[in-house]
Amino acid sequence: GESVGLHLPTLSVQEGDNSIINCAYSNSASDYFIWYKQESGKGPQFIIDIRSNMDKRQGQRVTVLLNKTVKHLSLQIAATQPGDSAVYFCAEKSSGSARQLTFGSGTQLTVLP
Amino acid sequence: DTEVTQTPKHLVMGMTNKKSLKCEQHMGHRAMYWYKQKAKKPPELMFVYSYEKLSINESVPSRFSPECPNSSLLNLHLHALQPEDSALYLCASSWGQLNEKLFFGSGTQLSVL
Numbered sequence: 302g303e304s305v306g307l308h309l310p311t312l313s314v315q316e317g318d319n320s321i322i323n324c325a326y327s328n329s330a331s332d333y334f335i336w337y338k339q340e341s342g343k344g345p346q347f348i349i350d351i352r353s354n355m356d357k358r359q360g361q362r363v364t365v366l367l368n369k370t371v372k373h374l375s376l377q378i379a380a381t382q383p384g385d386s387a388v389y390f391c392a393e394k395s396s397g398s399a400r401q402l403t404f405g406s407g408t409q410l411t412v413l414p
Numbered sequence: 415d416t417e418v419t420q421t422p423k424h425l426v427m428g429m430t431n432k433k434s435l436k437c438e439q440h441m442g443h444r445a446m447y448w449y450k451q452k453a454k455k456p457p458e459l460m461f462v463y464s465y466e467k468l469s470i471n472e473s474v475p476s477r478f479s480p481e482c483p484n485s486s487l488l489n490l491h492l493h494a495l496q497p498e499d500s501a502l503y504l505c506a507s508s509w510g511q512l513n514e515k516l517f518f519g520s521g522t523q524l525s526v527l
Contacts, residue, residue: 342520
């Protein structure tokens with residue numbers, strides 16, 4: 302079946318640096334992508350989303366880039382802060398009758414002081 | 415109110431017990447979801463309710479029984495669980511079943527002894 306995966310299971314960055322979390326997907330019919338942040342003991346929290354008719358979307362300190370040619374999604378976090386330490390999940394949704402989110406395996410981001 | 419509230423936050427139960435997990439949202443969302451999440455893994459979809467009717471059951475064992483009393487409430491009744499059912503159970507809601515953006519609760523951490 303189709304899958305959504307992440308290139309790296311863990312990522313450590315220095316406080317103040319920019320972070321880039323990558324995600325690969327295999328379903329060419331995917332038309333919606335979303336990033337969630339999950340802190341320890343909490344549920345996933347929405348960060349940003351993007352549709353397949355766009356290649357970039359910006360939020361507050363975060364940017365999502367979508368490359369449909371190579372089926373790659375990335376989340377960029379500017380000026381990473383200790384509060385950004387969490388597991389980040391990408392998820393995709395493909396057109397079709399089911400249209401439920403499929404989550405990737407997650408990346409643990411650790412911000413070093 | 416942009417919250418999905420889950421109770422209890424923690425639950426320990428024996429294999430012969432019957433317990434219920436509760437979820438509540440007051441955002442006017444018409445779709446509600448149950449997810450199961452094992453440690454360091456992405457959430458796995460269990461059930462979807464759309465307009466108070468069960469629309470998706472992801473082949474979940476019958477020892478898990480969902481219930482949607484009204485558009486704001488979602489329950490998950492548990493009976494004769496196994497130790498491997500220990501996990502974080504997440505409730506989520508969205509405007510409609512086809513809506514991609516899910517709002518998650520903080521989850522119930524369940525331990526089955």
